[in-house]
Amino acid sequence: MPDLPPPTPDVEVVVVTAPRLAPLGGEAAFSAVRIEAADLARVGRLDEALKQAPGVSLFRRTGSGAANPTTQGLSLRAIAPSGAGRALVTLDGAPVNDPFGGWVIWSALPSEALEGATIVRGAGSGPYGAGALTGVVALSERGTPEGIGATEVSVGQRDSLRAAMVAGVGGFMVVASGSRSEGYHPVRGARQGAADTRLRLDDASLAVRWQGDLAGARGAVRLAAYQANQQAGLIGARSNATGLSATATLAQPAAEGVGGWRLQGWVRTSDLENSSVAVAANRATTTPANDQYDTPATGWGANAAWQGLNGPVAWEVGADLRTADGETRERFRFLAGAFTRDRVAGGKTLSLGAYAEGVWTEGALTLTGGARLDRTRAWDALRQERDRANGALTLDQRPAGRSDTTPTGRLGARYALSEAIHVRGAAYAGFRPPTLNELHRPFRVGNDITEANAALKPETLQGLEVGIGGSDIVTWAAGLFWNRLKDPVTNVTIGAGPGTFPTAGFIPAGGVLRQRRNAGEIEAWGVEAEALGGGEAVRWRGALSYADAKVDGGAAAPQLTGKRPAQTPRWTVTAGLIVTPTPAFEIAGDARYESARFEDDLNTRRLSAGVQVDVRATWRAAPGVAWWVAAENLTNARLEAGETADGVESYAAPRTLRLGLTLRPQGAR
Secondary structure (H helix, E strand, C coil): CCCCCCCCCECCCECCCCCCCCCCCHHHHCEEEEEEHHHHHHHCCHHHHHCCCCCEECCCCCCCCCCCHHHCCCEECCCCCCCCCCCEEEECCEECCCCCCCCCCHHHCCHHHEEEEEEEECCCCCCCCCCCCCEEEEEEECCCECEEEEEEEEEECCCEEEEEEEEEECCEEEEEEEEEECCCCCCCCCCCCCCECCCCEEEEEEEEEEEEEECCEEEEEEEEEEEEEEECCECCCEEEEEEEEEEEEEEECCEECECEEEEEEEEEEEEEEEEEEEECCCCCCEEEEEEEEECCEEEEEEEEEEEEEECCEEEEEEEEEEEEEEEEEEEEEEECCEEEEEEEEEEEEEEEEEEEEEEEEECCEEEEEEEEEEEEEEEEEEEEEEECCCCCEEEEECCCCEEEEEEEEEEEEEEECCCCEEEEEEEEEEEECCCHHHHHCCEEECCEEEECCCCCCCEEEEEEEEEEEEECCEEEEEEEEEEEEECCEEEEEEEECCEEECCCEEECCCCEEEEEEECCEEEEEEEEEEEEEECCCEEEEEEEEEEEEEEECCCCCHHHCCCCCCCCCCEEEEEEEEEEEECCEEEEEEEEEECCEECCCCCCCEECCEEEEEEEEEEEEECCEEEEEEEECCCCCCCEEEECCCCCEEECCCCEEEEEEEECCCECC
16 A cells, blocks of 8 residues: 655655556556555565554465465455466566466565556456456566666575575566475464465575666566475475576657557566375375376466557557466376376366557546457367276367457546545456366365366456545545456355265275356445555554455356355454654564455355464664564464365464564665
8 A cells, every 4th residue: 555655765766667657647547555665565575564464464474485385376355366367466567367277476576676556456458457356566676776686585484485686787677586384384383283284485586677768668578487385284296396587678758749569578488397296184194186297377468558648638549468378287187106197187277368448647636447359268178087097098088269359448536625634436357267276177176176167268357446645744545345256257166075976986994076167246345445654764664454255156156146256254354553763773563354255156265364473673773774673473473374175274373483584776866
């Protein structure tokens, strides 16, 4: 959310401007908040920092430092989070969502490299395109520093270590980061067994970017790589995610009476190794259940925009293309000490869209509107399963492809009642096509199995919202919203173990069988509010979100009608306080409260409400040199993150103490 600038002179000199088009100004009519670089860096991992804005969440309460990659998708507003995520995440315009699963590998996006994040909740797809169902998180990378930029090294409990560095020379910038941790036990207390292990993590990322003038325009080329290796908290369960990406951008910003334009192309490759296990009833042992040893996927795309500024009118037209091609290769059906079956499943997807957006501003009134049309396609689907002993086919499915045409749009207005107070209103529609993972890959968590569904169609969302805000001594905003999510991809419970089911096979006792389905619709209304204020010595912020979401399962899932979507708390409240008694010393505190949520679609596994409090004290020992100590989950609250069908609860991270050193060159922005 918008925050006051930190009172520190330790800011490096930045010399090159990114190839971006200026915002048209229409976002002011929607529920948009900004988190600046200082607030992102203070919290640490990017997904945790984004949670300063209520309604931002991964699928579970577990952060990316411990969560399986397949649950690291981001959603906005507590309408219906999913592992794939229902929000689009971009870095300087290019999507960073995984081409196979839609999730985001947050380890590849160190906060030190960012100048800020703009969070647009709801707002429809507009110029953002496919995937921006509940909104978009638009990340902007920092300008190129001269020499060594932000550098941070920290150590902490459970043998944790993290280091990140940003450096630049001659238009080139290098960003490197890495971390490791022995992690914590997610299952703790009396139910913990010998099979329960720590959530260990080793990750690393590297990005190189060139930015400069090219043929009279501004250009940028960015190459990046990442790896995140994690242990999943059970003997034999682990994951390893790797990926490469390349983005090229060329832009010429618009000026009064002179059109501006942007061309961008990108490609992402990813691979995921992910193994799962079945857990004995006494949690003393595990048995291998699935070995997803290879998940190669490639996504590529391009976008183009033309922008104009003519007096009170600003406009933009554009188009974007995204494709994905990938498959999962797995071993499963573990019998007599060995896997007995092989599985290959995957396909291709495409999304092609065009849009037009306009903004008119006259005095105190701003009007904005836009429309887009998208064609999506899923094809070349395959699911084959073979006996490993003789190679015989046991399953050979080649589901028919499908194509969909989805129109969306948005309208908004903002009116300044005075210099200090404004009102706004908006209506919008957005959509998200299913990912390759949702279409084709079954998965297992403990004894619970979820089947894929190649017949899934795109989700769509319609919304209305009104708001009021102001800025005087305190900057504040409040709003009401209503959303209807149609055909949500939901993990629908269709059976319980012990038993044998078609395609899925045997489900053990204590486990359930689910399948991804377009399950009716979800209707939600809610309230959002935030405020911030203070001065150089004391700064504060507070925000809340209330969302009342209900499922209408329709004929596809009548058992869900009247239920709340899984993993959706009604209330989220965040608060922050920064006290700077002297220029050399600062103490910051952040708190986040979430009300109770349900682990499952049937609302039988309730996860209790919880509060997490984080504090950090910083001492600026010299210009550009700062030592800090931080306590995450200061009160050691037991924050429930999951619950199995037989009642075993897992928890988010316990209290963690860290000590760090931050280096920044002297200078002035």
